[in-house]
Amino acid sequence: MKKDFRIITNNPLVLEKLGDEYQVEYYEISYEDVLKKVRDEVYKGYRLLTHPLSGSVKPNETPYKSVMVSVSKSGADPDGMKIIENAIAACKKFEFKSDKYKPQVYEDFRLIDYTLISSALPSAEAW
Amino acid sequence: MKLEVGHIFIKDIQFGAESKIEDGVLYVSEEAVKEVVLEDEHIASVKFDIARPGESVRITPVKDVIEPRVKVEGRGGVFPGVISKVDTVGEGKTYALKGMAVVTAGKIVGFQEGIIDMTGPGADYTPFSKLNNLVVVCEPVEGIKQHDYEKAVRFAGFRVAVYLGELARNLTPDETKVYETYGIKEGMEKLPGLPRVAYVQMLQSQGLLHDTYVYGVDAKKTLSTIINPTEVMDGAIVSGNCVSACDKNPTYVHENNPVVHDLFEEHGKTINFVCQILTNENVYLADKQRSSDWTAKLCRLLDLDAVIVSQEGFGNPDTDLIMNCKKIEAEGVKTVIITDEYAGRDGKSQSLADADAAADAVVTGGNANQVIVLPKLDKVIGTLDYVNTIAGGNEHSLREDGTIEVEIQAITGATNETGFGYLSAR
Amino acid sequence: MLKVVHYINQFFANIGGEEKADYPVEVREGEVVGPGMAFKQAFGEEAEIVATIICGDSYFNENLDKAKAEILEVVKKYSPDVFVAGPAFNAGRYGVACGTICDAVQEELGIPAVTGMYTENPGADMFKNKVYTVSTKNSAAGMRGAVSKMAPLALKLAKKEAIGASCQEGYMPNGVRVNFFEEERGSKRAVKMLLKKLADKPFETEYPMPTFDRVAPNPAVKDLSKATIALVTSGGIVPKGNPDHIESSNASKYGEYSIAGVDDLTEETFETAHGGYDPVYANEDADRVLPVDVLREMEKEGKIGKLYDKFYTTVGNGTAVASAKAFAEEFAPKMKADGVDAVILTST
Numbered sequence: 001m002k003k004d005f006r007i008i009t010n011n012p013l014v015l016e017k018l019g020d021e022y023q024v025e026y027y028e029i030s031y032e033d034v035l036k037k038v039r040d041e042v043y044k045g046y047r048l049l050t051h052p053l054s055g056s057v058k059p060n061e062t063p064y065k066s067v068m069v070s071v072s073k074s075g076a077d078p079d080g081m082k083i084i085e086n087a088i089a090a091c092k093k094f095e096f097k098s099d100k101y102k103p104q105v106y107e108d109f110r111l112i113d114y115t116l117i118s119s120a121l122p123s124a125e126a127w
Numbered sequence: 128m129k130l131e132v133g134h135i136f137i138k139d140i141q142f143g144a145e146s147k148i149e150d151g152v153l154y155v156s157e158e159a160v161k162e163v164v165l166e167d168e169h170i171a172s173v174k175f176d177i178a179r180p181g182e183s184v185r186i187t188p189v190k191d192v193i194e195p196r197v198k199v200e201g202r203g204g205v206f207p208g209v210i211s212k213v214d215t216v217g218e219g220k221t222y223a224l225k226g227m228a229v230v231t232a233g234k235i236v237g238f239q240e241g242i243i244d245m246t247g248p249g250a251d252y253t254p255f256s257k258l259n260n261l262v263v264v265c266e267p268v269e270g271i272k273q274h275d276y277e278k279a280v281r282f283a284g285f286r287v288a289v290y291l292g293e294l295a296r297n298l299t300p301d302e303t304k305v306y307e308t309y310g311i312k313e314g315m316e317k318l319p320g321l322p323r324v325a326y327v328q329m330l331q332s333q334g335l336l337h338d339t340y341v342y343g344v345d346a347k348k349t350l351s352t353i354i355n356p357t358e359v360m361d362g363a364i365v366s367g368n369c370v371s372a373c374d375k376n377p378t379y380v381h382e383n384n385p386v387v388h389d390l391f392e393e394h395g396k397t398i399n400f401v402c403q404i405l406t407n408e409n410v411y412l413a414d415k416q417r418s419s420d421w422t423a424k425l426c427r428l429l430d431l432d433a434v435i436v437s438q439e440g441f442g443n444p445d446t447d448l449i450m451n452c453k454k455i456e457a458e459g460v461k462t463v464i465i466t467d468e469y470a471g472r473d474g475k476s477q478s479l480a481d482a483d484a485a486a487d488a489v490v491t492g493g494n495a496n497q498v499i500v501l502p503k504l505d506k507v508i509g510t511l512d513y514v515n516t517i518a519g520g521n522e523h524s525l526r527e528d529g530t531i532e533v534e535i536q537a538i539t540g541a542t543n544e545t546g547f548g549y550l551s552a553r
Numbered sequence: 554m555l556k557v558v559h560y561i562n563q564f565f566a567n568i569g570g571e572e573k574a575d576y577p578v579e580v581r582e583g584e585v586v587g588p589g590m591a592f593k594q595a596f597g598e599e600a601e602i603v604a605t606i607i608c609g610d611s612y613f614n615e616n617l618d619k620a621k622a623e624i625l626e627v628v629k630k631y632s633p634d635v636f637v638a639g640p641a642f643n644a645g646r647y648g649v650a651c652g653t654i655c656d657a658v659q660e661e662l663g664i665p666a667v668t669g670m671y672t673e674n675p676g677a678d679m680f681k682n683k684v685y686t687v688s689t690k691n692s693a694a695g696m697r698g699a700v701s702k703m704a705p706l707a708l709k710l711a712k713k714e715a716i717g718a719s720c721q722e723g724y725m726p727n728g729v730r731v732n733f734f735e736e737e738r739g740s741k742r743a744v745k746m747l748l749k750k751l752a753d754k755p756f757e758t759e760y761p762m763p764t765f766d767r768v769a770p771n772p773a774v775k776d777l778s779k780a781t782i783a784l785v786t787s788g789g790i791v792p793k794g795n796p797d798h799i800e801s802s803n804a805s806k807y808g809e810y811s812i813a814g815v816d817d818l819t820e821e822t823f824e825t826a827h828g829g830y831d832p833v834y835a836n837e838d839a840d841r842v843l844p845v846d847v848l849r850e851m852e853k854e855g856k857i858g859k860l861y862d863k864f865y866t867t868v869g870n871g872t873a874v875a876s877a878k879a880f881a882e883e884f885a886p887k888m889k890a891d892g893v894d895a896v897i898l899t900s901t
Contacts, residue, residue, distance in 0.1 A: 036802075043829040043870070053442025053480055054410040055333055056371030057238065058536075068411075080412075083446060086480045090442065093471040093496060105237030111273060112236065112370075115335035119347055120411035251734070322751050385740035397748055433751050435743050463747045465739055468760065474730040482762045488750055489760040490743040493732040535732075546739025551759055552730045553718040 002071070005049055005124045007117060008041070009066035010034050013110040014117060022121075023071065031098065032091045034065040039084045045073035048080030049124060052087035054116045059091040062109040063098035066117035068124060129307040130201070130357035131220045133300025137227040140177045140259045148294050151301075153227060155261060155291070163290045164263060169279035171268040176508045178230075178260040182245045183505035186262055189241030189539045190231040190369050191284050192255050192377035195224040197292035198361060205292060206362040208343025210285050217358030222295045227259040228379055229291065231284040232509040233266065235277050236336065241372035241539045242501070242531075249501040252541040254548055255379070262508045263287055274335050281367050284378070306357050306391050308400060311429070318399040322432035325401045326356065326386050327422055327455070328545070329447055331368045331375060331439040332407035338367040339376075339439075341405060347414075351406040351421035353429075356387040359403065368439070373495045373541040374467045376439050380540070385547045386435050386465070401429055406451065408444040415447050423454035433461040438544040441469060441495070445480040456485040467492035467542035468552055472534070492542035493550035496534050503529030555600035555711040558631050559589050560624070560638040560654055562647045565693075566607040574646075576609030578623045591696060592637065595704030600711060603631050610646040613654075621657050628658055634711035640669030640699040641676060643691040648676025655684040665710035669699045672725065681725040685710070688725050726761070780894035783861035785884075787869030787877070788835065788842035788901040789827030790818070801828025802870040807880040809887075813862035817846045829870030830901050842899055861893050869900055 006023035007014060010033075015026040027037065035052050042048050047070040053059070054067075101109075136151050143154030157175055164173040178184040196205045201219015204211030230243065243255045250256035265283055267276045309317055330339040332347035339346040341354070341364050354363065364381040387403065394400040406422045409415060426434060434455055438448045448464055455462050468478035468491055478494070511525060524533050535541040535550075542550060563569055563576040565587040585593045586605040593602060606624055613620045628636060636658045638651035648670040655666035669687035670677050677686055685706055689699035702723030709716055716722060718731040735742060742759070749756035774780050791799060797808045815822075823839035825832050840846040848860045865884045867877070888896065 040829060044831065049412055050410045051412060051415070051443040051446055053445075055443070056331070056337060056368075056375070056440045058371075058441065061238065083412075083481070086477075087442070089477060090469070090480050093469050093476045095472070101237065108236035108238060108273065112335060115274070116333055116337070116410055119332075119334040119409065120414075122348075123409070123411040123414050324747065324751075385738055386743065389738075389740045389744045393744060393748070398751075433747050435740075435747055461747070461750045463743045463750060465743050466760070468730055470730040475728060477763060478730060478760060484762060486762050487758055488746050488756060489758045489762070490739050490746060491759045492739055494730045497732050543739070546741070546743050549734045549736070549738050550732055551718075551735045551739070551742075552732045553720045553726060553759065 003125065004071045004127065005068050006071050007066050007068050008034060008038055009117070011064040011066050011110050011113045013114045014066045017114060031059055031063055031065045032088065034067065035084065035088045035091070038067045038069060039088060041069050042077060042080045042084050045075055046070045047074050047077050048084055050117065050120045052084055053090060055112060057109065057112055058094045060094040060096045060098055062113065063106070064109050064113040066113055068117065068120055128218045128355045128357050129305065130218055130360060132304045132306065132360060133220065133222040134225045134302045134304070135222055135295050135298055136301045137224050137259055139179070140227060140261055142177070146294055148298060153224065153291065153294070160287055160290060163286050164265065164283045166286065167279045167283060169268055169271050169275055170265050170283060172266045174264045176262045176264070178245050178262055178508060180245060180257050180259070184245040184508060185504045185506070186230055186232055186243040186260065186508045187241060187511065188232060188234060188509055189243055189372065190233065190235065190280055191366055192379040192539065193229045193284050193288040194379050194382050195227070195229060195288040195292035196362060196382065197222050197296050199296055203361065205289060206285050206365060209340060209365055210289050213342055215358070216361035216363055217355045221361055222292070222298065222300055224291060224295060227261065228255060229284055229288045230255070230260045230262045231265065231280050232262055233264045233280065234510070234512070235280065235369060236273055240370070240537050242537050243539050244501060244504065247502050247504065248499060249538060252499070252535055252538045252550065254540050261287070264509055277336060277367065277369065285365065306360070308355055308357065308402065314399050314401060318395055321397065321399040323401050323430060324390060324398040324433045325404055325426065325429060325431050326390055327404045327406060327434050327436040327451060328384070329436065329438050329444060329451065330364070330405060330407050331444070333410050333443065336369045337440070340365050340367060346405070346407045347409050349405070349407060351404060351418050351425060353425060354403050354405055356391070356400070356403045359384055359387060371440050371536065372539045373536040374440055374492065374544050376543070376545060377539070380543065380545055380547050384545055386437055386545055390435070401431065408440065408447045410443065415450055419447060419450035419454050422451050423458050426455050426460045427458045431460045435463050435465065437465045437546065442480050449481040449483045449486060453483050453485045463488040463490065465490045465492070465544050465546045467544050468494045469496055470494040472496050472498055490546055491552050492544055492546070492548060493552045495536035495542045498532060499535050501531040501533065554598070555635070555708070556603045556631060556633040557592070557596065557600050557707065557711070558604050558606065558628050558633040558636050559592060559602050560606045560608070560636070560651065561587055561589070562644070562650065563607060563609040568607065574609045574611035576607070577612050578620060579607045580627050581605045581607065588640065588696060588700065591700040592704055595700050596708065599708055600634070603633060608650065610644070610650055613650040614646050617653070621654065624654055625657060625661055628664065629662055633664060635707045636664050636666040637703065637707050638666065638668040640687065640689045640696070640703060641674060642689055642693055642695065643671040643674055645675050648674035649679060652676040652680030652684055652686070656680055659684065667703055667707045667710060669703045677725060682727045685716070685724045685727070687723050774895045777857050778855055779858045781859045781861050781892055782848060782857050783888050783893045783896045784843055784845065784848065784864045784899070785896050786843050786864070786866050786899045788899055789825040789868040790823055790835065790839045790843040790866050791826050793822055793824050795824070795826045799826045799866070799868055801826055801868060804868040805876060807865055807867035807884065809863055809865055809884065811863055812845055812860070815845060816849045818843060827868045827870055827901060842901060844899070861888065861891065
C-alpha cells in the first residue's frame with residue numbers, strides 16, 4: 001500500500017537520505033516559506049502530520065525545515081491550521097541569523113533537521 | 128516506596144593525588160577521572176577544570192549538568208539502564224553530593240549552546256552558578272558522527288558522576304531526607320480526605336540532541352507511563368538534550384526535580400502525592416494525540432484531583448502542553464502548567480505557539496528572548512567559538528570589549544520549565 | 554529637580570461636579586491642586602509639579618481636538634520630564650480623558666506619561682496598552698494607594714529607568730512581557746497555585762492565555778421578508794483585476810464594492826484574490842463564494858426584503874485576527890447606518 005505521507009522540505013540531506021524511499025518534495029526556499037507552503041497544503045485539505053516547530057533549534061536560527069503532510073485530502077483540519085498559523089507567527093519572534101554561520105554548521109543544521117523528521121517515520125509508517 | 132536521601136555537603140572541589148571526600152572537600156585525582164572518561168574510544172582527549180561560585184569564570188558550551196549520587200541500600204544502582212543494570216530503583220538509601228555538579232562541556236554541533244557564568248549578572252540567571260562545578264571538556268576522535276559523539280559525552284558525564292558518587296559510599300550524611308509514596312489503596316487509607324495529586328512531566332523526545340531516556344529507553348518510543356517520584360531521585364531519567372539551553376532539563380534537574388520536591392513538601396499535609404506520570408513531546412502529531420489521550424486517561428484512572436504539568440523546550444512542546452492541559456481538565460482534574468515564554472526581544476509577541484482557555488493556571492519561567500549583556504570574565508572553560516552562533520546570540524554577540532550580548536535563552540537553566548528557577552514574567 | 558505636569562478634571566480641582574463639566578482648559582502654573590498634594594508629598598525632593606492643568610470632562614470629550622491641542626501646547630511649554638494624569642478611579646469620561654491626553658503627550662511630545670484608574674473604567678481598556686495605567690480602587694477613597702504606585706512609576710519614567718513587570722510596579726498588564734525574579738521558585742509557585750485551585754480559592758495565573766473573542770449570536774431575524782441582508786466574505790471575491798490590490802494572504806485591507814443591479818457574478822466581472830485555496834472554481838463563478846445570484850432570486854421571490862447593494866470583502870488567508878477585527882469595526886457601522894438587518898458571512 002502506498003504510504004499516505006510526504007515530506008515538504010528545503011533540506012537537501014532529507015532529499016538525499018529519504019528521497020528514494022519516500023515522497024520528498026524538495027524546494028530551495030526559506031524556513032518560513034516551507035511553513036507557508038505547508039500552510040497552503042493544509043488549507044487545500046491535506047493533513048498536517050508533524051509539528052512545524054519540531055526541534056528546539058529556533059526559526060531564523062536554522063535555515064532548514066522539513067514537515068510531513070498527507071498525500072490524500074481529508075477535509076478541513078482546524079487543529080492543523082491553528083498549529084501551522086501559530087508556527088508562522090512564531091518566526092518573527094527570533095532574530096534572523098540563518099545566513100551567519102560557518103559552512104560546517106549548516107551540515108549540523110541539516111543533520112538535526114533530518115533526525116527530527118526521521119523521528120516521525122516509525123509512527124508515520126505504522127498506518 | 129520509601130527512599131532516604133542522605134546529603135553530603137561539598138563546600139569545595141580541589142584536584143589532588145587521590146580522589147576522596149574529606150571535611151566537605153571533594154579531592155579529585157585528574158588521572159583517575161581521565162581514565163574514567165577515556166574508557167570510551169570515541170573520546171580523544173579530556174580536560175578537567177573547577178569552577179566555584181563567585182569566580183570570574185564562564186563555562187560554555189555546556190552539554191549536561193549532573194549531580195553525583197550513589198545507591199547504598201536497596202535495589203539497583205544510580206542511572207539504571209544507562210550505567211547500572213536495569214533494576215527498579217527508588218527505595219532504600221541513596222547519598223547525594225550536594226552543592227556540586229559534574230558539568231560536561233564542549234562542541235558537539237556547530238550551533239552548540241549553554242552558558243554558565245559563575246559571577247556577574249549572568250550568574251543570577253543560571254541555578255548552576257551556585258554550585259562547585261567539576262567541568263569535563265571532551266574532544267572527540269576525528270571523523271566521529273555527531274550522534275556517536277553526543278552519546279559518548281553523555282555517558283562520560285554519567286561515569287564521572289558515578290565515580291565521584293562512589294567516594295561517598297561509606298560516609299555519614301550531613302542530613303537525611305525521607306520520601307515515601309504509597310500504593311493506591313494504601314494511600315487512600317493512610318491519607319483519607321486529602322486531594323490526590325500527581326505530577327505530569329513532559330520529556331523532550333524529538334530526535335538527535337533532543338532526547339530523554341527513562342531507564343535507558345528513548346522517551347519518544349514510550350507510551351505515557353507512571354513512575355514513582357523516588358525512582359527519579361536515583362537517576363531513572365537522564366538527559367540527552369543539548370538544544371535550547373534555557374529550558375532544557377539537564378540530568379541534575381531530573382535528579383532534583385523541583386516539582387517532585389515541592390509536592391513532597393505538601394505530601395501528607397495538604398495533599399496525597401500519588402505518583403509521577405511521564406509523557407513525551409514527539410514530532411508526529413498523532414503521537415501527541417495518543418500520548419496526551421493516554422495521560423488524561425491515567426489521570427482519570429488514578430482518580431486524581433489535580434496535577435502539575437511541566438514542559439521542556441520550545442515550540443513543538445507547546446502543543447503537547449496545551450493538549451495535556453485541555454484533556455486533563457476535561458477529565459475534571461484541576462491543572463496547573465509550567466512553561467516559559469518566547470515573547471520576542473520587545474516582549475510584545477505571543478508567548479506560546481499554542482493556547483487554550485482551559486490553561487487558566489500558568490506558572491512561567493520568563494521570556495527567553497530577553498537580552499542581557501554579560502561582562503568579560505577572566506577565564507573561559509570550554510570555548511567562546513560558538514557564542515556568536517548560539518540561540519539568542521548573533522554575529523555581534525561577542526563584542527570587541529569581550530562582553531557578550533545574548534538573549535537569556537543561551538544561559539543554561541535560565542527559564543527552566545519545571546520551575547527550577549526564580550525567574551518569571553508578567 | 555525633575556519636572557512634572559499634572560492633569561486633573563474639574564471635580565478633583567474642587568471647581569464642581571457634573572454641572573461644571575464643561576469647564577475649559579485652565580493652567581495653574583506652579584500650583585499643586587487636589588490630588589497633586591499627595592503626589593507632591595510622594596515625590597519629596599526628587600520632583601516638583603511645575604504646573605497643574607484642569608479641564609472639565611465634558612469640555613475635553615466634546616471638544617476633543619481643541620482641548621487636546623490646548624493641553625499639548627501647555628505641556629510643551631513646560632517640557633516636563635513626566636506627565637501625570639488623574640487618578641480617575643471609576644469616572645468614565647475622566648478616565649478616557651486621562652488616557653487620551655497621556656497618549657497624545659507621549660506620541661506628539663515624546664514625554665513619558667502615567668495615569669491611574671479602576672480596571673473597569675472604559676479608559677483602561679482603551680489605553681492600558683499605550684500608557685502605563687496604574688490599577689486603582691473604584692473611588693477616591695483609594696487615593697493614597699493610587700498615588701503610592703503612580704508616583705514611583707512616574708519618577709522611574711522621568712529618570713528613564715527600566716520599568717519592572719506589571720505586578721511589581723502596579724500598572725495594568727499592557728501586552729509587554731517583562732521578566733523579574735520571584736521570591737519563590739517556579740515549582741513552589743505552581744504547588745501554591747494548585748492548592749488554591751483545589752480549594753476553589755481565587756488564584757492568579759502568571760500568563761493569562763490570549764483571550765478568545767467569542768461572539769454571542771444575536772436574536773434571530775423576525776421577518777426575513779422585510780429584512781435587508783448583506784454579504785460579507787473572507788473568501789477574497791473582488792471585481793476582476795482586484796482594483797484595490799487586496800493581498801492574497803495576510804491581508805492588510807478590505808474592499809467595499811457595489812453589487813447594485815448585479816444579478817450574477819460572472820467569470821468576466823469577478824474573481825478571487827485569495828491565495829489559500831484552489832481559485833479555479835471561485836474564478837469560474839464567484840457566486841460560489843459570494844452567493845449574489847441566490848440572494849437576488851430570494852429577493853425576487855420575496856423571501857428576503859432586499860439584498861444590500863454593497864459587499865465587503867477581504868482575504869482570510871493568514872490574516873491576523875486583529876486586522877480582521879479592525880476591518881469589521883470600520884465597515885459594520887456603515888451597514889448598520891444603512892439599515893442592514895443581517896449579514897451572511899462566507900468563508901472558503
